[in-house]
Amino acid sequence: MNYYEALDVPSTASADVINDQYQILANKWHPDKNRGNTAAAERFKLIGEAYQSLTG
Known part of the structure; x- marks a missing residue:
């Protein structure tokens, strides 16, 4: 998988944009917020x- 696609950012994204999007997605898919959901853990x-x- 393309890492930019995984973070849902364009390939021209700045480090700040990548960081911000990572924080949003990591919070959404964190295993502590999705207990027992193996798909969420893999996404994280x-x-x-x-x-x-x-x-x-």
Whole structure:
């Protein structure tokens, strides 16, 4: 998957935009807010991986 797509930002997004979107999505998909939802946990992992890759 494209990391920009995972964070729902354009490939021209600045670091600030990427960070802001990551915060929003991480909060939404955090496992503590979605207990027992394995799909949410996988999405949370993907979001973290995308963020690390793009801001590395």
